Amino acid sequence: MSWIREGELSLLERLTANVLKAGPMPKHVAFIMDGNRRYAQKRHVERQEGHTQGFDKLAETLRWCLNLGIHEVTVYAFSIENFKRSKEEVGGLMELAKEKFLRLLDEQENLEKHGVCIRVLGDLTLLPEDLQRHIAKAVVSTRAHNKCFLNVCFAYTSRHEIANAVKEMAWGVEQGLIKSSDVSEALLNECLYTSSSPNPDLLIRTSGEVRLSDFLLWQTSHSCIVFQSILWPEYSFWNLCEAILQYQQNHHAIQKAREVHREGQAVQQLESDHSCVAELLQHRGNGKPVDPQCRQTALQSYAASREERVQRFIGALQQKRDTFFDHLLSPTAVA
Amino acid sequence: MALLYELVWRLLHCLLQLQRAAAAWIRGRVWRRGGRLCRRAALRLPGALGFSTQKKTAKPRRVRWVADGKALEKLPLHVGLLVAEEEQQYTDIANLVVWCMAVGISYVSVYDNEGVFRRNNSRLMEEIMKQQQELLGSESCKYSLEFLNNGTDPHALLCQTVVKVLSPDDGKLRIVQAAQQLCKAVEKKERTSKDIDVTVLDSLLRESKNVPDPDLVLKFGPVDSTLGFLPWHIRLTEFISLPSHKDVSYEDFLSALRRYASCEQRVGK
Numbered sequence: 309m310s311w312i313r314e315g316e317l318s319l320l321e322r323l324t325a326n327v328l329k330a331g332p333m334p335k336h337v338a339f340i341m342d343g344n345r346r347y348a349q350k351r352h353v354e355r356q357e358g359h360t361q362g363f364d365k366l367a368e369t370l371r372w373c374l375n376l377g378i379h380e381v382t383v384y385a386f387s388i389e390n391f392k393r394s395k396e397e398v399g400g401l402m403e404l405a406k407e408k409f410l411r412l413l414d415e416q417e418n419l420e421k422h423g424v425c426i427r428v429l430g431d432l433t434l435l436p437e438d439l440q441r442h443i444a445k446a447v448v449s450t451r452a453h454n455k456c457f458l459n460v461c462f463a464y465t466s467r468h469e470i471a472n473a474v475k476e477m478a479w480g481v482e483q484g485l486i487k488s489s490d491v492s493e494a495l496l497n498e499c500l501y502t503s504s505s506p507n508p509d510l511l512i513r514t515s516g517e518v519r520l521s522d523f524l525l526w527q528t529s530h531s532c533i534v535f536q537s538i539l540w541p542e543y544s545f546w547n548l549c550e551a552i553l554q555y556q557q558n559h560h561a562i563q564k565a566r567e568v569h570r571e572g573q574a575v576q577q578l579e580s581d582h583s584c585v586a587e588l589l590q591h592r593g594n595g596k597p598v599d600p601q602c603r604q605t606a607l608q609s610y611a612a613s614r615e616e617r618v619q620r621f622i623g624a625l626q627q628k629r630d631t632f633f634d635h636l637l638s639p640t641a642v643a
Numbered sequence: 644m645a646l647l648y649e650l651v652w653r654l655l656h657c658l659l660q661l662q663r664a665a666a667a668w669i670r671g672r673v674w675r676r677g678g679r680l681c682r683r684a685a686l687r688l689p690g691a692l693g694f695s696t697q698k699k700t701a702k703p704r705r706v707r708w709v710a711d712g713k714a715l716e717k718l719p720l721h722v723g724l725l726v727a728e729e730e731q732q733y734t735d736i737a738n739l740v741v742w743c744m745a746v747g748i749s750y751v752s753v754y755d756n757e758g759v760f761r762r763n764n765s766r767l768m769e770e771i772m773k774q775q776q777e778l779l780g781s782e783s784c785k786y787s788l789e790f791l792n793n794g795t796d797p798h799a800l801l802c803q804t805v806v807k808v809l810s811p812d813d814g815k816l817r818i819v820q821a822a823q824q825l826c827k828a829v830e831k832k833e834r835t836s837k838d839i840d841v842t843v844l845d846s847l848l849r850e851s852k853n854v855p856d857p858d859l860v861l862k863f864g865p866v867d868s869t870l871g872f873l874p875w876h877i878r879l880t881e882f883i884s885l886p887s888h889k890d891v892s893y894e895d896f897l898s899a900l901r902r903y904a905s906c907e908q909r910v911g912k
Contacts, residue, residue, distance in 0.1 A: 330645070330652035389911020467878060471841045474822040478829045478836035488826035493819050518906070522878040529815060529871045535882070554867060557659060561727075561866045565756055569811065569871060576816065 311412055311458075312422060313367040317375050321545050325376050328549060331556045334509035336380035337373060338531075340523055341366060343515030343539030350539070356400045361541040363408060372545050374422065374456060376552070380505055382459040384523045388434065388468060402436055405462065409442035416449065423455025429501035430464035431472070432632075444636035459505060466525040473499035476625055485621040489584050490614055493573055498622050502527055510555045514540045514547075530566045532558045585610050663865065667886060705745055705779050711897055712746035716904040719858035721750035723809075723880070725872050726888055727864035731759050733767055735888045737774035739861075742896050744788065744804040745779065750854055751806050756870035758810030767808060791854070805854070811871040818875055821847040848875050856880065859903045861896075863888035881906055 317325060341362055348358030366383060373381050386405070391398060412419070412426065419426075428443045435443070443462070476499040480486040486495075497503060507527045513520075516537035520528070534551040538544070585606050589598050598606075712718055722743055724736060736753055743751045753760050753767065760767055768790055775788065791807040821844060828834040856876045860869075862884045869877065883899045885891060 326648045327651045327655065330649040331656070387911050392910070392912045465878070467841045467845070467875065470818065470875065471839060471844045474825055474844060475836050475839040477822060478826050478834075478839055481826045481829045482836050488823055488830045491819060491823045491826050493815055496819060496822060518882045519879055519908075520877060521911075525874040525878060526815065526818075529869060529874050532867050533869065533882075534867060553655075553659070556656065558865075558867050562868055565866070565868070565870050568757065572811065572816075 310415060310418065311367055311370070311408070312374070312418065312424065313364075313371045315371060317372075317545070321375075324549055328552055328556070329377060332559045333377055334532075334552065334555050335378065336382070336506055336508045336510075337378050337551075338382040338384075338508040338511045338524055338528065339366075339369070340384045340511070340513040340521065341540040342513060342517055344541060346515060347539040347541040355397060356404070358541065359401060359404055363404065365541050365543050369543060369548065370458065372548055376548070379456040380459070381457070382429075382461065382502070382505070382508060382524070384461050384464070384521075386430075386462045386464070387522065388431065388463055388465045389522065391434070391463075402439055406439050406442055409439070409446050412446045413442075413449065419450055419453065423453045424450060425453040425455075425457045426450045427457065427459045427504065428462050429459055429469075430462045431468055432463060434463045441636050444633040448633055448637060457505065459502065461501075461523065464501070465522040466520075467522055469501050470496075470526055472501075480621045480625070483624070485624055486617050489580065490618055490621075492577055492580065494577070495618060496526075498618075499625065500526065507531060510534065510551060512536060512548075512551045514538055514543060530562060530569060532562055581607055581611050581614070670886060671890065708742065708745035708893075709747065711900075712748075715900055718747055718900070719881075719903055720748070721752070721855050721857045721859075722748050723752045723754060723857040723860040723872065723877075724888070725860050725862045725869070726753070726755040726760070727862055727866040727868070727870055728755075728887060728889075730889075731755060732889050733763075733770040734774065735891055736760070736767065737770040738778065738893075739888070739891065739896060740771050740788075740804070740806055741774045741778045742893055744775070746897075746900070749804060750857075751804060752809050752857060752873075753806070754809040754813075754872050756811055756872075758812065760808045761810035761812075764808050768806075771806065807854070809873065814871045814874050817848060818844075845875075859883065859900075861885055861899055863891070879908060879910065 316322075344358040344362040345355050346358075347361065348355050351358075370381060373379075386401060390401070426446050428447055432440050432443060473496050477486070477491055477495060481488055502524070508524065508531045511520075511524065511528045511531050511533045513533075513535050514537075516535070518535045520533075532555045534554050536547055536551065538547050585603065588610070589603065589606060724739055726736070740751050740753070771788065789803060789805045791805050824847065825834065825839055825843070829836055856878070857873070857880045859881050860872065860877065860883070862869075862882055864887060867884070869882075881903055883902055885895055885899060
């Protein structure tokens with residue numbers, strides 16, 4: 309089964325889509341695709357079949373998102389916690405993933421036609437090596453596409469992601485690229501696996517569970533969160549529309565809250581810069597009072613040099629990430 | 644054509660808003676009617692049984708609340724009260740905290756995304772003490788409340804509830820501060836970047852060592868978002884939404900706890 313199901317919306321679906329699009333639409337939607345196993349139980353089929361149908365549903369949902377003008381989708385495919393499942397089930401999921409990523413490579417034309425960029429987010433070193441290589445091929449081959457983005461969280465938990473981001477910043481400090489005072493919310497954002505994406509506007513969890521299960525905890529702090537009781541393999545276009553409607557009802561209040569948060573961030577950054585500059589001037593001035601003009605100039609120049617440091621660090625981080633994938637694909641890759 | 648779609652869209656959202664407003668109005672009427680009936684019955688009952696009014700009306704409620712707590716299959720250890728509404732009613736929040744206490748919940752966090760409760764911490768604390776007296780009456784001395792400020796460790800005692808008032812600064816900002824601390828340690832060569840993992844970060848973010856992650860968050864208000872509430876700590880938290888904290892009833896609170904008791908956590912398995 310292909311990654312993006314071919315097909316167009318029916319007339320009624322198209323009309324509904326057009327009505328919805330008259331209002332604010334989410335640009336980035338995240339899905340916790342829960343309910344595959346319960347679906348399998350309900351239909352009296354094997355668990356593996358439930359997961360396969362779950363993948364088919366993902367392909368269909370991606371098509372709907374494209375039709376609705378939603379160009380970025382992030383999905384929770386496999387959590388680090390899922391390694392606790394039986395060896396049989398984990399093995400089955402790894403095989404399914406391998407099959408789908410291999411299939412992806414056959415669909416280069418289709419992916420290029422839709423301009424799909426696939427990213428896989430998580431601690432990939434926890435996965436079997438051959439799967440890592442398939443993933444690397446898929447990511448590298450679609451890297452340049454920029455019409456729509458599919459982020460697959462695999463071997464992922466939010467806490468691991470945040471801890472890893474802190475680790476990367478510490479690495480930056482070790483390398484002398486940044487100072488500890490450069491650490492900020494914005495910089496942490498750049499160090500997350502999701503750094504190339506804006507925060508999701510809408511997070512949908514299916515199957516009726518009402519928790520986040522360690523998924524995008526940082527990124528969804530000001531997102532609209534919709535819990536739907538439908539099992540993932542049964543998800544329909546109308547369920548998606550219902551979620552979008554809820555997003556639209558919450559839009560104004562959430563935008564307001566985001567604005568308040570952004571203002572708070574700006575204040576934090578300014579305060580941090582002020583205190584760094586005050587310390588610097590104290591060292592240079594040897595206790596003499598500093599005139600406001602001098603302080604203002606120092607503040608501006610400090611902010612500029614901080615920005616420069618941060619950009620250099622982000623560049624180095626990106627290079628480190630690209631090298632990871634390129635290394636996996638090189639014929640001389642050491643096991 | 645685009646104009647037509649826009650008109651339909653506006654109509655749709657108008658209808659949804661009307662539906663929401665109607666539901667809120669009905670809820671208000673039912674509560675007020677139900678409340679009036681209950682209060683009348685509560686006042687008449689002790690008289691009918693030959694007891695004096697004041698002292699004894701408090702006792703049946705508390706006993707019922709304790710029994711309700713014990714009857715639940717599982718009780719959350721830590722409940723978060725997330726107020727996603729523009730106006731804050733201190734008495735209603737105080738009621739919720741006291742009910743949590745009576746039912747046997749050990750930790751309660753109160754949060755709003757503009758830090759209003761945090762700024763008016765003492766007013767909230769006073770209100771909670773007042774409601775504790777009013778709702779638990781003579782039995783209130785059996786329950787002790789501890790208000791947790793940053794850095795203090797709660798003392799685990801029987802019949803004790805620890806209350807903490809949170810703001811957005813306790814969320815992402817706290818994580819950034821922990822990150823800065825770790826990076827400073829790396830700068831001073833006290834640590835290496837390889838030392839940093841989930842456990843290290845978690846221990847820094849758990850400044851009050853005994854306080855567990857929230858098991859349950861009761862979200863009040865129409866906004867479907869966590870609005871910055873403790874991002875690190877809510878990885879397994881159940882979220883139950885209630886329309887409003889204004890005039891919230893004990894029955895609403897209990898039914899949310901019952902819903903929590905029926906959920907199954909597989910933790911990845």
